Amino acid sequence: MNTISLPFRSAGIRGMLCLLACLLLWGCRSGEKLYNKGKYDDAVAAFVKKLQCRPQDATALQLLPEAYRQAQRLHDDRVNGFLRSNNQLKWEPVRNEYRAMQRLYDLIHSSPAALQVVTPKDYRDAITGAQENAAESRYDRGMALMERGDKASARKAYEEFAASLKLISNYRDAKERMEEAFQAGVIHVVVSEIDVRSPFFQFSADQFRDYLVRTLQQRSINRFVAFYDERFARNENLQPDQYIALRFQDFVVGQTFVDRLQRDVSKEIVTGTSKDTSGKIINIYTTVKATLFITKKTVVSKGLLDYQITDTNNGRLLRTDRIPGSYTWLNQFGTYRGDYRALSDEDKKMIGGQDVAPPPPQDLFIEFTRPIYDQLERDLRSYYSNIN
Incomplete structure (x- = not known):
């Protein structure tokens, strides 16, 4: 031990x-x-x-x-x-x-x-008294704001009632008043249907709008902003506070350009070895040449989306912008004449290619609108997240 x-x-x-x-x-x-x-x-x-x-x-x-x-x-x-x-x-x-x-x-x-x-x-009694007075002050401020009758004041009233309940969890009827203020303060925003002036692309345009509305609804951008599809609002007789109008302008889908190019290429390659006067082995180089015949097919799709946000109560324009978008599909293929060894790796890929059809027009429409959608969503999230 x-x-x-x-x-x-x-x-x-x-x-x-x-x-x-x-x-x-x-x-x-x-x-x-x-x-x-x-x-x-x-x-x-x-x-x-x-x-x-x-x-x-x-x-x-x-x-x-x-x-x-x-x-x-x-x-x-x-x-x-x-x-x-x-x-x-x-x-x-x-x-x-x-x-x-x-x-x-x-x-x-x-x-x-x-x-x-x-x-x-x-000081326990003093704390309780001060807390009750603080809750009463918040409650009274909320009631005064509600009397103004506008949405901005209702949203502020909601915060006052919430502060009152944070001080005293069951203060008077603050919970009911808070819910009342919330409903009075919500901004109902309707997103318009999109007229593309072409029945061929209407389905794709509807998909664009439907996905935008779903994303805005699910992102919880602002608890005081609710987004609706125009068809839903019409069926439910919902009166919006704001209206987002969407319209594609000057769009082109599937504009095709074909260029045929001829290019000469050459490369020095090792074709053998020999010895110099000192007996050292040296490489023997030979220049090989070829001519490339390349077909370059480019399909361009592009357009502009105009959007406007309007206050439906007074017709005032709140925000407007124009967003561009584009998508370019490219295919290159070709043949050659001459020595295959003169081709680079990129040249060989083109020689191995073939003439293929571009995507269907509906897919091209979706591709060129993808960057438009991303920018539009960012704009709307930024605008509505700053509403107090």
Whole structure:
């Protein structure tokens, strides 16, 4: 069995006691330093902690009462300053000051030695009163905003009722008022059907619009904005607050260009080896040549989308823009005459290619509208996310 000799054990205990004494001494000095800097709340906490370890510490017993009085004085001064102000939301900072003083009360009650020299004040009733006043102020502000009768004020009222419930979870009928404010503040936005002036592309245009509406609905851009398809709004007799008109302008699908090119190529290749006069082996190079006959087929699709956001209540134009989009399909193939070894890897790929048909027009329409869709979605998300 391993044992520790008594001298070494005693030395270890003395070292731990020495370290503990140093920490306690540091804690006391730390409390004094905080007190001298006017950080009275922190000083109270430091002195209480010291007394929990050393109930007879003279410095802590002497300075704790004064630190508590100074802390209480500072918080009372702030409370009085808030109460004298005309700020409707003054009760929330008042509550915070009372809470800070209650924390000091709880701290002092955690140490019997601290209670011997300080009789802290209990602020629980003051906190409850301030909280009730704060909830009432928020509620009254919400009611006043609702009386204005406009959507922007209703959205602000929603936040006021929510703040009231955060202060007191079941305050009066704030939950019902909050839901009422939400419904009054929602902006109903209808996205128009798209007229492309071509029945051939109408289905693709409808897909474009349907996907846009679904994305806007699912992204939760703004809780106060609801998006609807025009057909749904018409069937439900929904009266929109805003209308997004979409229209493709000047679009071309499948514009085909065919270019036939002839290009001469050459390359030096190693065809053998020989020895020079010193006997060193050297490569023998030969230039090989070929002529490429290339067919380049390009199919271009492009167009513009105009969109406008209108306030349906007054006809005011809120936002308008034009977004371009394009897609180019390319196919190259060819033949050659001459030495195959003269061709590069890219040349060989073209020689291996063949004349293939471009995608169908509906697919080309979708491809050129893809960048338009991305830009339009970004624009609408940016615009509606900033509505308060």
